[in-house]
Amino acid sequence: xxxxxxxxxxxxxxxxxxxxxxxxxxxxxxxxxxxxxxxxxxxxxxxxxxxxxxxxxxxxxxxxxxxxxxxxxxxxxxxxxxxxxxxxxxxxxxxxxxxxxxxxxxxxxxxxxxxxxxxxxxxxxxxxxxxxxxxxxxxxxxxxxxxxxxxxxxxxxxxxxxxxxxxxxxxxxxxxxxxxxxxxxxxxxxxxxxxxxxxxxxxxxxxxxxxxxxxxxxxxxxxxxxxxxxxxxxxxxxxxxxxxxxxxxxxxxxxxxxxxxxxxxxxxxxxxxxxxxxxxxxxxxxxxxxxxxxxxxxxxxxxxxxxxxxxxxxxxxxxxxxx
Numbered sequence: 001x002x003x004x005x006x007x008x009x010x011x012x013x014x015x016x017x018x019x020x021x022x023x024x025x026x027x028x029x030x031x032x033x034x035x036x037x038x039x040x041x042x043x044x045x046x047x048x049x050x051x052x053x054x055x056x057x058x059x060x061x062x063x064x065x066x067x068x069x070x071x072x073x074x075x076x077x078x079x080x081x082x083x084x085x086x087x088x089x090x091x092x093x094x095x096x097x098x099x100x101x102x103x104x105x106x107x108x109x110x111x112x113x114x115x116x117x118x119x120x121x122x123x124x125x126x127x128x129x130x131x132x133x134x135x136x137x138x139x140x141x142x143x144x145x146x147x148x149x150x151x152x153x154x155x156x157x158x159x160x161x162x163x164x165x166x167x168x169x170x171x172x173x174x175x176x177x178x179x180x181x182x183x184x185x186x187x188x189x190x191x192x193x194x195x196x197x198x199x200x201x202x203x204x205x206x207x208x209x210x211x212x213x214x215x216x217x218x219x220x221x222x223x224x225x226x227x228x229x230x231x232x233x234x235x236x237x238x239x240x241x242x243x244x245x246x247x248x249x250x251x252x253x254x255x256x257x258x259x260x261x262x263x264x265x266x267x268x269x270x271x272x273x274x275x276x277x278x279x280x281x282x283x284x285x286x287x288x289x290x291x292x293x294x295x296x297x298x299x300x301x302x303x304x305x306x307x308x309x310x311x312x313x314x315x316x317x318x319x320x321x322x323x
Contacts, residue, residue: 001028001086002212003205011038011075015064016227018083020220022067022136022143029085030208032201035075039063039160042070042134042173046242048264048293049168050175054323055159057295065238068143070121070134071175074160078151078182080197084144084208095135097121100144103207104131107200111187121146128181148200150193151184164320170245235292240267247272247293253314260318267292274315284315295321 004021008014014035021029039061041050047063050072056063075081084100098117105123108115115131118124123131123146133146157180165174184190191199204210216224231237244266250259262272269288274281287305291297298321302312316322 001030001208001210002214003201003210004029004031004214004216006031006033006216009034009036011035011040011062011064012228012232013224014075014081015040015066016224016232017216018143018145019067019231020224020227021083022085022138022141024220024223025085027212028087028208029083030204030210031081031083032197032204033081033083034077034079035081036077037061037156038075039072040075041065041072042175043067043136043241044069044173044243045072045175046168046170046172046245047239048242048247048267048320049165049170049172049245050162052160052162053295053321057321058323061160063238064232065241066134066136068134068136068145069173071132071173072161073132073147074152074157075147076152076156078149078153078184078193080148080150080193080200082146082148082200082204086142086144087140088142095137095142095144097133097135097144100135101131101133101146103204104146104148104200106207107203108183110199110203111189111191113183113186122178125181125183125186127179129178130181130183149180149182150196151182154180154182162320164249167249167320168245168247170243172243172245235267235294239292239294242267247319249318249320251314251318253317258314258318262293262319264293267294269293274318288315293319293321 014033039051041047101117101123105115115123115125121133122129130149131146136143245264247262256277258276260274262269269291274285287301288298291301
């Protein structure tokens, strides 16, 4: 196994790098990395239903869809990511999450922490989740990756979750909300993030018998950046790849009741109705039909129709595109 030394904290680059390594490296690979604030959703999730969209827009936090399944995670400073790519016989499609998470459990024993594997792919301490894991199979290789909450801002994790997900009807993979914890407060001897990361690196070098350190070449970086532009920064992949869904919602404003029932396909509104006090708002519906379910797209469409600013904001809130 080789270790790929990486310093990049750009979330688009980091997610793209995993796919590039999976499809272009023949060796088994270990990577430890960290991203700036970003929301990363599973391949088969509905981006619109998983996130607090207005919060992400306000704080300019990017949403990125990864190639592996599983639920939504928040990447940020203090959240360490572990990626392990291994050759394997995947003829039966079985992914052994226990085998992937075992070295981390063993490592934490050195800190007198009793980590446990729970559910399908989580690690917990005293019932609190500190690590979520997912995987992707490509030919005869498996990409495992997981998060480690060390000293992340947990309040941000709470803010990015969509608390009104029942408004969405679809067949996507749903995230399971769990109570989480950082590892740092649980340690008897306080250890800063960089020292913890270095100790984990040393432990994993021994565990996997790593004998080579690699840094991305200029060519490899350029290929990863191409992947960033073609996939991981594209609206088509990050949002429109979501399964078809229906959005139903109702809000009150200035003694009026507004409601919607929209059908979304590939991120585009293609059918539905919006009502005010039970009366269909046909001109408004026709104005947004065929538009992306995104704040800027809908706002532009409504502004073109001559609606005043107040009603535009009401409709954006109804569609969960504004707070």
